[in-house]
Amino acid sequence: MKQKIAPSILSADFARLAAQVAEVEAGGAEYLHIDVMDGHFVPNITIGPLVVAALRPHSQMVFDTHLMIEHPERYVADFAKAGSDLITVHQEACVHLHRTIGQIKDLGVKAGVAINPATPWETLRYVLPMVDLVLVMTVNPGFGGQKFIPTMMSKVEQLATLRHEQGWSYEIQVDGGINRTTAAMAAEAGADVLVAGAAVFGAPSVREEVGILRRCARGDGDI
Numbered sequence: 001m002k003q004k005i006a007p008s009i010l011s012a013d014f015a016r017l018a019a020q021v022a023e024v025e026a027g028g029a030e031y032l033h034i035d036v037m038d039g040h041f042v043p044n045i046t047i048g049p050l051v052v053a054a055l056r057p058h059s060q061m062v063f064d065t066h067l068m069i070e071h072p073e074r075y076v077a078d079f080a081k082a083g084s085d086l087i088t089v090h091q092e093a094c095v096h097l098h099r100t101i102g103q104i105k106d107l108g109v110k111a112g113v114a115i116n117p118a119t120p121w122e123t124l125r126y127v128l129p130m131v132d133l134v135l136v137m138t139v140n141p142g143f144g145g146q147k148f149i150p151t152m153m154s155k156v157e158q159l160a161t162l163r164h165e166q167g168w169s170y171e172i173q174v175d176g177g178i179n180r181t182t183a184a185m186a187a188e189a190g191a192d193v194l195v196a197g198a199a200v201f202g203a204p205s206v207r208e209e210v211g212i213l214r215r216c217a218r219g220d221g222d223i
């Protein structure tokens with residue numbers, strides 16, 4: 001299986017954001033992971049729909065918007081209008097998760113659901129048939145450059161098994177601490193989409209690192 005690579009712009013040089021996005025796209029990244037943080041659900045504050053809309057004309061990648069915000073239902077329409085192709089909300093931030101996922105799909109974009117490290121995947125049991133993506137956080141959300149939590153791989157394995165057994169179609173995404181080593185671990189567990197911030201944007205060649213991570217995920221070594 002060929003894993004998709006989703007560079008996280010959280011670790012990009014924001015003064016050269018469009019150029020950095022172009023570099024990862026030239027490197028073959030399929031998704032652009034856009035981390036939206038509100039200073040409430042997570043301690044950090046990042047960007048809003050204006051930045052998504054500004055980048056949209058510059059890229060053909062799937063705009064994968066990860067909302068780490070409280071009351072995401074208030075903002076999903078703005079992010080869809082700005083050009084997001086996929087909007088992921090946190091289970092922990094949604095009082096009415098089923099309704100919010102339905103709201104995202106009604107906007108004509110793909111819907112994802114994310115879980116923090118302490119959240120069991122079983123909490124998603126009744127929304128798994130309706131989501132396009134499940135994001136298993138492999139760090140506690142809020143910051144780039146944190147250490148991968150390997151025990152999260154059992155969630156990935158169980159979600160992959162359940163998908164197979166039930167004939168569901170969600171992609172499994174991992175996010176946090178993904179590098180040349182952990183990319184292989186996540187792929188082995190069954191992850192389809194690998195988010196990577198520091199590993200991509202901190203690399204000597206941003207463009208080449210996308211392909212290197214993909215090859216590492218496939219077990220082809222770190223060259």
Ligand SMILES: O=C(CO)[C@@H](O)[C@H](O)COP(=O)(O)O
Pocket residue numbers: 008010011033035066139140141142143144145146175176177178195196197198199
């Ligand atoms: O959502 C988040 C952090 O909350 C991530 O998308 C990070 O941006 C990943 O960064 P690295 O751990 O790959 O540096």
